[in-house]
Amino acid sequence: MTSIIIAGAGVGGLYLAWILERKGYDVTVIEKNSRDQISYDWHDDVERNTFVEADIPIDNLDYHLKQDWSFLMFGSKNVTRISIPDDLKDLSIHRRSLAKILLSQCLNTKFLFSHLIQKPIIKDSCVIGVTTNNGNFFADLVIDNCGYNSPLRSQLPDEALIKQDYSEEDVFYVYRAFWERKNDLERAFHTNKAYLRHMGRKGISWAIDKNSEVDILIGSIEGISDKEIDEALIDLKNDNPIIGEKTISEGKYVIPVSSPIRKMIWNGYVLLGDSAFMTIPMLGSGIHSSLRCGKILSETIVKCECNFQQENLWDYQVRCYKDFLYQHFAVDIMKRWLLKAKLTDISFISDKGLVNAEEMALVASGKPFELSFCSMIKKARQGFSNPGLLISLLNTLNNGKRAMKIANRIPSVYSEKDFLKWENKLNTIFMN
Ligand SMILES: Cc1cc2nc3c(=O)[nH]c(=O)nc-3n(C[C@H](O)[C@H](O)[C@H](O)COP(=O)(O)OP(=O)(O)OC[C@H]3O[C@@H](n4cnc5c(N)ncnc54)[C@H](O)[C@@H]3O)c2cc1C
Incomplete structure (x- = not known):
């Protein structure tokens, strides 16, 4: 039986595990958090058709319609609101509730929670397993769903031709918090305010009136200090009197906002999700992209007939790029x-x-x-x-x-020469 390790129980990894176990693969998901702590305890926006396309049952999903966004540019008094009719609106879903639905669908997958992946195991120019704090695990294919800071991607050898780290401007450092809402105040017309280049920083902030709480995000690609967070909070509070005095929860996160990685595969190894492609803040493309690429990957895996050399896995990248990643x-x-x-x-x-x-x-x-x-x-x-x-x-x-x-125009067949030529062309545009 073909064995597959999915490194990280992100939304893309859980979805892929569910598809692959139904196709008869021996799937093991390795996740650093405990079962109760996977994903996030908040709502995020997702494209409307995501779950229909992915065939995920959402009867038990905690969700509501996405509210309209209003944009404010730094230094301008104009507020631009993008109004979308209800029947076209995207969804705002509770992240942990989605993860739980996906977990409950997986009946034959082995889950190793509280296992911290440390590095890939490589033999003869091929990934053959992973090292964790609880020992080594081997498989015919390793799928890297560890997110932007993957310890697998960052420790691949140069010959894999996979970029190991993100550059400046490729990641977005954010403070996200839920603040108490002053309940005596009415809902304002602009419920979801996005501040572009807020406080003149290279980033965005938002304040979302969620009825019972206020969802706040303050982010920059240059990193964000506690002092900058405090200053930005004062500004947001001035503009949004509904923000109360106390936080309900808060944390700091990193989101990849760069165009897709130029090479998503190597021998015995595939990148899926935030470890490979960008999230577009406010649109919330991250979940949708992970599910869409997860589906494509499952089809490529079947086609590979257990031969997971990069020439065979390349089909996955070509299809993801041509399907939507090029955008x-x-x-x-x-x-x-x-x-x-x-x-x-x-x-x-x-x-x-x-x-x-x-x-x-x-x-x-x-x-x-x-x-x-x-x-x-x-x-x-x-x-x-x-x-x-x-x-x-x-x-x-x-x-x-x-x-x-x-x-x-990604080469349809993998050869190192064609790949490097194409990658070089693509990278040249970013130097302009
Ligand atoms: C503040 C914030 C807001 C966001 N808003 C949205 C939104 O509105 N809409 C949207 O679509 N997306 C949003 N995203 C992005 C979204 O979370 C991701 O794009 C999406 O979850 C897909 O990620 P993934 O499948 O790559 O897995 P991830 O969700 O990144 O999961 C990776 C998994 O790997 C595990 N892991 C990491 N390292 C290790 C290790 N060493 N060993 C073992 N396990 C490991 C992690 O614990 C995690 O469970 C947001 C992200 C953040 C941080």
């Missing part, structure tokens, strides 16, 4: 531009309406973003007093389009 490149390029833009330019964009709510929604959703001739003329009129900014914005959109095109 994340445009989002990444736009994100980098927004984070580097001068603060005066950011407020100019908002004040002049250079990017409207629909365009912002498109950028945020990672969908291909094209400007018609008419809208180009309109933007040229709106931004004529700042031609440098206008050109830079249009160049960025164009670069995003080019990056998506190259990502989509």
Whole structure:
């Protein structure tokens, strides 16, 4: 029987375990936390069709409709609200309740909770198992679902050609907390406020009125100190009088916000989830991407017929890239531009309406973003007093389009030479 280790009980890993055990594989999930402590005790947004596409029963899932987001750019008084009709709204789901549903579906998978994975075991240029604090475990295939800080990915040899660490601007350091809500105050029209470049930092903050509590996030790609958190909290409290005096829970987290890793596979080894591709904050693409790639991976595994050399596993990466991951490149390029833009330019964009709510929604959703001739003329009129900014914005959109095109032209068959050529082309765009 083909044995598979899933390293990390993230949402993608649990879903994949459920599919693979039904296909007759011998699956072991190894997770550092205890069974009761996996996932998070909060609600996160997920694309509406995620669970139908993934065939996950959600009768017992704790969820509600996602509330509309309103965007505020630093230095501008404008608030741009993206209103979505109820029948098109995404879902806001309780994370631990989703993990529990997935766990309860897995009937034949072995779970090793409270096992900390330390490193991969490699023999003859192939991953053959993992070392944990409770001993070594071996399998025909190791799936790395350990998240952004994977001890497996970071200790692969150079010959795997897999980037081991994230660079600056690739991860987002956040403080997320739930604060008591002042219940005597009415709900405001803008329930979900996102502050772009909040306090002039390279990041975002949000404050969400959840009726009984306030969900607060303060994040930056440059890291965030306790002093900066305190200052940002004061500002959020001034703008959101509903925020009470006490926290219910709080913590610091790291989220990968970079375009997908250029190589997601090696011999006997596959990356799935946050260890491989980005989450788009506010849209909440992380859960959806993990489930979608998990499904594709299960199909590739069957096709491999127990031969997990990288040439066979490559099909998984090609399909994920062509299916939707290519779109994340445009989002990444736009994100980098927004984070580097001068603060005066950011407020100019908002004040002049250079990017409207629909365009912002498109950028945020990672969908291909094209400007018609008419809208180009309109933007040229709106931004004529700042031609440098206008050109830079249009160049960025164009670069995003080019990056998506190259990502989509991923070689269909794996060879080191073709891969390196393609990777180099893709990386060149990020140097512009
Ligand atoms: C503050 C915050 C807000 C977010 N909001 C959203 C949102 O609104 N919508 C959305 O879709 N996504 C959101 N995400 C991202 C989302 O959590 C992930 O994209 C999603 O969970 C997919 O992750 P994954 O499958 O890679 O596994 P993860 O959820 O990252 O799980 C990885 C698992 O591996 C385990 N692990 C890690 N290291 C080891 C080790 N050494 N040994 C053993 N086990 C290990 C961890 O304990 C964990 O269980 C958010 C993340 C954070 C932190």
